[in-house]
Amino acid sequence: DVKVTQSSRYLVKRTGEKVFLECVQDMDHENMFWYRQDPGLGLRLIYFSYDVKMKEKGDIPEGYSVSREKKERFSLILESASTNQTSMYLCASSLLTGSGNTIYFGEGSWLTVV
Amino acid sequence: QKEVEQNSGPLSVPEGAIASLNCTYSDRGSQSFFWYRQYSGKSPELIMSIYSNGDKEDGRFTAQLNKASQYVSLLIRDSQPSDSATYLCAADGGATNKLIFGTGTLLAVQP
Numbered sequence: 008d009v010k011v012t013q014s015s016r017y018l019v020k021r022t023g024e025k026v027f028l029e030c031v032q033d034m035d036h037e038n039m040f041w042y043r044q045d046p047g048l049g050l051r052l053i054y055f056s057y058d059v060k061m062k063e064k065g066d067i068p069e070g071y072s073v074s075r076e077k078k079e080r081f082s083l084i085l086e087s088a089s090t091n092q093t094s095m096y097l098c099a100s101s102l103l104t105g106s107g108n109t110i111y112f113g114e115g116s117w118l119t120v121v
Numbered sequence: 122q123k124e125v126e127q128n129s130g131p132l133s134v135p136e137g138a139i140a141s142l143n144c145t146y147s148d149r150g151s152q153s154f155f156w157y158r159q160y161s162g163k164s165p166e167l168i169m170s171i172y173s174n175g176d177k178e179d180g181r182f183t184a185q186l187n188k189a190s191q192y193v194s195l196l197i198r199d200s201q202p203s204d205s206a207t208y209l210c211a212a213d214g215g216a217t218n219k220l221i222f223g224t225g226t227l228l229a230v231q232p
Contacts, residue, residue: 040219049224050165050209065219097164101220107153107172108213110220112164 010034011113013098019119026085028116030098039081040065040099040110041073050097056081088120123148125212127223135231140197142226144210147191151212154186155220156195159207168208169195200230 010033020026032039040055042065052065054073062073070092074082081100085092098113124147134140146154153172157165171177171184171193183196193212197204207225214221 047224050222052219055219107155107170108220109153109155109167109170110211111167112157115164 011098011100011111013096013113013116015116016114017117019121020088022089022120024088024120026088026118026120028083028085028096028098028118030081030083030113031079032081032098032100032111033079034100034102034111035078036100036102036111037078038101038103038108039075040101041071041081041083042097042099043067043094044097044115045094053083053096085118088118090120092118093120094118123151123212123214123221125210125221125223127208127210127226129224130227131229132226133229133231134200136200136202138200138230140200140204140228140230142195142197142208142210142228144193144195144223145191146193146210146212146221148212148214148221149188149191151214151221153213154184154193155211156182156184156193157209157211158204159209159225161206165209197228200228202230202232204228205230 041053056075072084096116101110156168159165169184181198185194209225210223211220
């Protein structure tokens with residue numbers, strides 16, 4: 008089974024703090040993603056990476072950065088947390104094959120910024 | 122802007138009935154399609170994928186794809202209260218490695 012692990016499940020941070028969300032996958036997948044999910048807005052892609060040290064902006068990259076130093080690990084960084092970044096953050100990984108690009112999600116990280 | 126659209130619901134069905142969830146997509150280049158189930162407070166889990174026109178069955182679930190109409194559906198037979206969740210439809214982004222997600226349909230199965 009694919010395992011995508013988000014180490015921090017529930018966080019409460021203060022406005023202006025730097026926040027790190029870590030994600031590790033154990034299936035040697037090339038692609039990794041960070042989404043946020045808010046009621047009524049669905050899943051919105053923040054950043055994704057298709058290889059080590061490679062990253063591409065998703066639909067809502069502002070206020071976020073990412074790091075992928077190793078294939079299995081993809082980190083999301085909030086440089087200066089703000090209250091509008093309170094959300095559920097989902098990490099995912101995928102392997103692109105001839106049958107398509109199946110994405111598997113981690114359990115999610117609930118971030119509250121106060 | 123590539124889009125996947127779903128009716129937000131809620132779709133209410135009695136226990137034992139067939140639940141029919143529908144989805145349309147805008148990018149004719151999309152080749153693969155996915156259904157995820159998401160329970161409240163949990164992350165999405167993959168139910169089914171479909172790549173070819175027609176039906177694909179897996180247990181109580183049947184995915185249907187019609188590329189000419191750009192339409193994907195998920196049928197759940199013998200619906201159970203435990204099927205109550207939000208169902209997300211996703212389509213691959215054509216040449217990209219991204220999936221495009223719909224906003225989901227809330228299904229409520231009434232005992």
